[in-house]
Structures are given as structure tokens and as C-alpha cells.
Amino acid sequence: MKTFSKPYTKNQNINTRPEVELLLSCARTQIDDERAQRIKSLVKEDIDWQYLIATAYRHKLMPLLYNSLNKICANAVPNEAFNQLRELFQRNAQRNLFLSGELLKILGLLKERGIVALPYKGQVLATAIYGNLALRQSGDLDVMVQQPDVLEFKEVLLSLGYQPEIKLTPSQERAFLQAKTEHSYNFFNQDKAILLEIHWRIAPKYTCPIEAKDLWDKLEPFAFFGTTIPNLSLEDWLPILCVHGSRHRWEVVGWLADIAELIRNHPGINWEKVIAQSNKFGCRRILFLGLFLVNELLGVSIPTEVWQRIKADSEVTSLADSVCKDFFPETDAPERFLTTTIYQIRVRERLQDKLLYLESFLLWLRTRENTFS
Incomplete structure (x- = not known):
């Protein structure tokens, strides 16, 4: 299958600061000679290192930034900035190890009760797509179970000190568990400073209807710290990661880096299956937008046949332009409810899904008015 690819280009809707280009150039695990030379050149420019580090951290790209700079041009980075990045990298790695231990303990207790639990995003995703727990920035635990198992899962968490x-x-x-506006039940362990989210669907129903029950017959075994746990197939991960990013209007570029690494490191993806899955759940345009953005920002190769389908949907390019404008703003922009609402309606290709989101938005407005009246 032929692929469509392009090097990093300065999209007219993306901030053109050298710090932004440097960050996007470093946001990958494998860097070719041409990109490495560009990184070396950018590091010599008048880089605002505090802006770069803060932006990398906000977009969950800090581990990839450190990893790339450390491998390519560590000596060219000012000592203070490099030491700060290294400390943040090590702290993130230690946190992920700690969370992985807690996750395995919880999964073991659930298994004893006969509950099949799927680690969602987080540490397992880092291992699966980056091949290194330290290269993905995360801060909490997400675990998916089928809806009937949520309350028993709750009992396990209460026994471990979560509230x-x-x-x-x-x-x-x-x-709460029946509401189409809900998708996770959150618990916090004060002593361990861990937030754990129990998911029974991947997003509120007005965003995407995929639930745990839709995935359970396709789970695959995955080796994680010497044990075998359930994991999603690549063909399920792709639309799910795109749904998650789209739900938040792609406010974090690290979510695109996840998708980019998944595609780069797994050339055997069954694209027809991916598109069929996204058609089934009404998230084809969401998938296409995510693929368009990883190509536009991170230079990921997209199969020609898939790219042609993406370009055939004119809404994708328009939506991408509006999203790119907000990736690296010079000033903090106020939260724009109307912009987000319009985006969420436009990103769905089926009328029934557009109406469902609009219904949920109007319900939220009425609730808000009642709260402040």
C-alpha cells in the first residue's frame, strides 16, 4: 500500500516560533539524519528554554523532548535547561513505575473476583506504542470494565483506601451509571496521591457510543511487567485515541504523538478494519481529523488510499485549520463554549449524532441556568 508523507512544515495556522518547531521535531522516538540536523540548528537559535519546557510539559511531550535532545545534542542545550528537563523526565519515569505497580495490584484483585479489566491509556499504552514506560507523560490511572462490574470495582478501590x-x-x-452524559467514575487515594478513573465507555455517549461491551470479544493478551493482561488491538486503539483527543478538541499535542507512534511503529495496521470500526460507531470524521493532524504536525505517513478518503471530506481540512490555531497561542485564550460546541457538531458525520450532541449541550445550558438563577 502506497503512503502519503511529508516532512514537518510550518502550517500557516500553527505558531511559527522556533521553540514550536523544535518541540514538534523532537516529538518522536525515531529521528532521521535530516531531522536531527534541523534539531541541532534550531538549538543554536535564541531559544526561550523556559517557554519550551513549559509548553512541552503542558502538551505532555516533555519526555520525548528530553529523550531526543539527550540523544542528538545534549551538549548544545544550556545546562540549567537540560538539568531541569532531565529531572522532570526522571520524575515522570519514577511516577509511571509507581503507578504501574499500583495498577498491577488492582488488576490482580479484580482478576480474583472474576472481573476482566482493561488498562486504558496510561502506562500500558506507553509500553505498547513507545516501547518504554518513561517516554509517555501521564499522571493517573484509567481502567475500563463492563458497566455491571463498576460497583464491584468500587468495593475493591474502597478496600485500598480510595474514595x-x-x-x-x-x-x-x-x-449516574445509566446517564449518557457520563463515562467514568473517579476515585482518589489521598495517601498515594493517585486518581483512578473507572471507565465503562470511552467517552460520554454524545461524543461516541463505544462501550466496554463493544470491545470485550476483541481483547488481546499483552505482556506487562512479567504478567499477561488484556489490551486492545491496534485497529481499536486508533479510533479510540482519536475520539479521546477530539472530545477535548485536541488541546494536547501529546495525544497526537501517541497516534503518530502507534502508526510509525506498527506498519501492519489493517486500515480497512480501522475505517470500518469508525464507520460503525459514527466517528469516521473524528478518525480522519486525527490522521490529518498527525500528518500535518508530525509528518506521519498515511496510506494513499486512506489519505484520499480523508481529503474527500472537506470538513476535515476546515476543522484542522481551526484546531491548529489554538495549539500554541501567544496568550492564554478564554474558554470558548460556542467554538467547542460548533466543533463537536461539525466533527460528527451523522445527523443523529449531531442532534444528540446539541441535545446534551442544551441540557447543560438549562442546568447551568438553574444553578445560577
Whole structure:
């Protein structure tokens, strides 16, 4: 299958600061000679290192930035900036190791109860697509189970010292788990400073209808720290990662880096299966937008046949232009509810999904008015 690829280019809608180009050039695990030379050249420019480090951290690209600079031109980076990056990198690696230990303990307890649990994003994703736990920036735990297992999962967490972020009565809890606006039940362990989110679907129903039950018959075994745990197939991960990023209007470039690494490191992806999955769940345009953005920002090769389908949807390019404008703003922009709402409606290709999102938005508005009236 032929592929469409391009080197990093300064999209007219993306901030053209050298720090931004340097960050995007470093946001990968494999760097060819041409890109390495460009990184060396950029490091010699008048780089605002504090801006670069803060931006990398905000976009969850700090580990990739450090890893690339360390391999290519560590001596050219000012000592203070390099030491700061190294400390942040090591702290992130230690945190991920700590979270992995907690995750394995929880998965073991769930297994004893006969509950199949899927680690969602986080440390398992870092191992699966980066091949190195330290190269992905994350701060909490996400675990998916089928909806009927959520309350038993809750009991396991309570026994380990976790407490729910919101206090619900049994009747409120049942309504919460049935609500199409909800997708996770969050618990916090104060002593360990760990937030764990129990997911039974990947996003609120108005964003995407994929639930745990839709994935369970396709789970694959995955080796993680000497044990075998369930994991998603590559063909399921791609649309799911795109749904997650799109739900937040791609406010974090690190989510695109995840998709980019998945594609680069797994050339055997069954693209027809990926597109069929996205068609089934009404998230084809969401998938196409994610693929367009990883090509535009990170130079990822997209199969020609897939690229042609992406370009055939004119909304994708338009949506990408609006998203790119907000990746690296010079000033903090106020939260724009209307912009986000319009985006969420446009990014869905089926009328029924557009109407579902609009219905949820109007419900949120009424709730907000009642709260402040």
C-alpha cells in the first residue's frame, strides 16, 4: 500500500516560533539524519528554554523532548535547561513505575473476583506504542470494565483506601451509571496521591457510543511487567485515541504523538478494519481529523488510499485549520463554549449524532441556568 508523507512544515495556522518547531521535531522516538540536523540548528537559535519546557510539559511531550535532545545534542542545550528537563523526565519515569505497580495490584484483585479489566491509556499504552514506560507523560490511572462490574470495582478501590470524588446515594449512583452524559467514575487515594478513573465507555455517549461491551470479544493478551493482561488491538486503539483527543478538541499535542507512534511503529495496521470500526460507531470524521493532524504536525505517513478518503471530506481540512490555531497561542485564550460546541457538531458525520450532541449541550445550558438563577 502506497503512503502519503511529508516532512514537518510550518502550517500557516500553527505558531511559527522556533521553540514550536523544535518541540514538534523532537516529538518522536525515531529521528532521521535530516531531522536531527534541523534539531541541532534550531538549538543554536535564541531559544526561550523556559517557554519550551513549559509548553512541552503542558502538551505532555516533555519526555520525548528530553529523550531526543539527550540523544542528538545534549551538549548544545544550556545546562540549567537540560538539568531541569532531565529531572522532570526522571520524575515522570519514577511516577509511571509507581503507578504501574499500583495498577498491577488492582488488576490482580479484580482478576480474583472474576472481573476482566482493561488498562486504558496510561502506562500500558506507553509500553505498547513507545516501547518504554518513561517516554509517555501521564499522571493517573484509567481502567475500563463492563458497566455491571463498576460497583464491584468500587468495593475493591474502597478496600485500598480510595474514595469517590463525588458522594452519591445508591439511587444516584445507579442513575449516574445509566446517564449518557457520563463515562467514568473517579476515585482518589489521598495517601498515594493517585486518581483512578473507572471507565465503562470511552467517552460520554454524545461524543461516541463505544462501550466496554463493544470491545470485550476483541481483547488481546499483552505482556506487562512479567504478567499477561488484556489490551486492545491496534485497529481499536486508533479510533479510540482519536475520539479521546477530539472530545477535548485536541488541546494536547501529546495525544497526537501517541497516534503518530502507534502508526510509525506498527506498519501492519489493517486500515480497512480501522475505517470500518469508525464507520460503525459514527466517528469516521473524528478518525480522519486525527490522521490529518498527525500528518500535518508530525509528518506521519498515511496510506494513499486512506489519505484520499480523508481529503474527500472537506470538513476535515476546515476543522484542522481551526484546531491548529489554538495549539500554541501567544496568550492564554478564554474558554470558548460556542467554538467547542460548533466543533463537536461539525466533527460528527451523522445527523443523529449531531442532534444528540446539541441535545446534551442544551441540557447543560438549562442546568447551568438553574444553578445560577
